[in-house]
Amino acid sequence: AQSVTQLDSQVPVFEEAPVELRCNYSSSVSVYLFWYVQYPNQGLQLLLKYLSGSTLVKGINGFEAEFNKSQTSFHLRKPSVHISDTAEYFCAVSEGGSARQLTFGSGTQLTVLP
Amino acid sequence: DVKVTQSSRYLVKRTGEKVFLECVQDMDHENMFWYRQDPGLGLRLIYFSYDVKMKEKGDIPEGYSVSREKKERFSLILESASTNQTSMYLCASSGERTGSALFYGYTFGSGTRLTVV
Numbered sequence: 001a002q003s004v005t006q007l008d009s010q011v012p013v014f015e016e017a018p019v020e021l022r023c024n025y026s027s028s029v030s031v032y033l034f035w036y037v038q039y040p041n042q043g044l045q046l047l048l049k050y051l052s053g054s055t056l057v058k059g060i061n062g063f064e065a066e067f068n069k070s071q072t073s074f075h076l077r078k079p080s081v082h083i084s085d086t087a088e089y090f091c092a093v094s095e096g097g098s099a100r101q102l103t104f105g106s107g108t109q110l111t112v113l114p
Numbered sequence: 115d116v117k118v119t120q121s122s123r124y125l126v127k128r129t130g131e132k133v134f135l136e137c138v139q140d141m142d143h144e145n146m147f148w149y150r151q152d153p154g155l156g157l158r159l160i161y162f163s164y165d166v167k168m169k170e171k172g173d174i175p176e177g178y179s180v181s182r183e184k185k186e187r188f189s190l191i192l193e194s195a196s197t198n199q200t201s202m203y204l205c206a207s208s209g210e211r212t213g214s215a216l217f218y219g220y221t222f223g224s225g226t227r228l229t230v231v
Contacts, residue, residue, distance in 0.1 A: 009154070034219045043118075043204055043222035090157070092219065102208075102220055106156035 002027040002095045006105035013081055014113050021076040021108045023091030032094040033074040034102065035065055039087045047089070050074060061085065086112045117141075120205050120223035127230050133192040135226050137205030144209060146188035147220070148172075148180065151202040163188055195230045202227050 007022040025031065032051050036044040048059025055067040065076045074091060091105040121136040139146065148160040149172075159172030161180040169180050177199060181189045188207075192199055206220040 032219075036219075036222075041123075041225070041227065043120075043224045044206075044220075045222065046219055049219060094219070101159075101162070104157045106154075 002031070002093050002103050004091050004093050004103050004105035006089075006091055006108050008108050009106065010109045010111070012111045012113055015083055016080050018079050019077065019081050019085075019110065021089050021091075021110065023074045023076065023105060025072050025074065025091075025093045025103075027072070027093060027095050029095055033065075033067060034092040034094070035059065035063070035074070035076050036090045036092060036104075037061075037087050038090065038107075044090060047076070081110075081112045083112050083114065085110060118205055118207050118221050118223040120203075120226050122226050123224060125226055125228045127192075127195050127228065129196060129230055131192075131195045131230075133195050133228070133230075135190040135192075135203055135205075135228070137188045137190070137207075137223055138186050139188075139207040139221070140186065141207060141209065141221065142185070143207035143221075144185070145207060146182065147206045147208075148178075148188065148190045149204045149206065150174070151204055151225075157204065160190065192228075195228075197230050200228060200230045 003026045005024045013019045034049045035047040037047045038044045048057050050057045050067045058064045063078050088107045088109050090107050092102040118139045127133050147162040149157045158174050163169045163182045166185050179191045203226045205223040208220050
């Protein structure tokens with residue numbers, strides 16, 4: 001069965017600094033990978049996704065992620081964060097490309113400090 | 115703009131009440147899901163449905179039931195609300211045959227924050 005591990009539950013970072021949010025997954029088959037963002041008291045919205053092709057994926061708000069099959073990782077990065085990036089970030093995996101179920105990580109709270 | 119709409123953003127109910135949480139999607143998606151979200155526990159799947167009148171238990175179905183009489187609507191029912199069901203509830207949907215879900219993943223509603231007193 002697939003699982004997703006987000007190694008850091010909380011990441012504080014100063015404004016304009018770079019950030020990396022880590023995500024590792026376990027699966028024996030091909031996967032599709034997603035990052036979602038959740039702002040306070042809102043639902044989740046899609047930040048970016050990896051389906052196939054280039055392993056470097058660019059998303060909204062200047063975020064990007066790199067799929068590393070050998071390390072089974074899909075880390076999220078941004079070179080310079082803003083206060084408005086403060087939110088919770090969830091990594092998710094769909095095994096075998098199925099639309100039917102995503103498995104979510106436990107989330108990483110990113111707090112951007114002035 | 116595609117949407118998943120949850121009927122209430124905030125809800126306060128008394129212990130023992132029967133509670134209905136409604137979710138409607140306008141994307142003709144086959145799959146619909148109910149999650150609850152609690153601090154430190156992430157998203158936990160309660161129930162899901164792959165078709166009208168079909169339902170399957172997720173990881174934490176106890177104390178909940180669901181109804182899907184129409185494709186666009188998926189209701190979560192708390193048969194007798196208890197204080198440990200105080201939580202944020204999230205509805206999501208995804209498509210199957212068109213492949214749109216492979217492109218977008220899930221589409222989430224804005225969530226319902228339920229407080230049981």
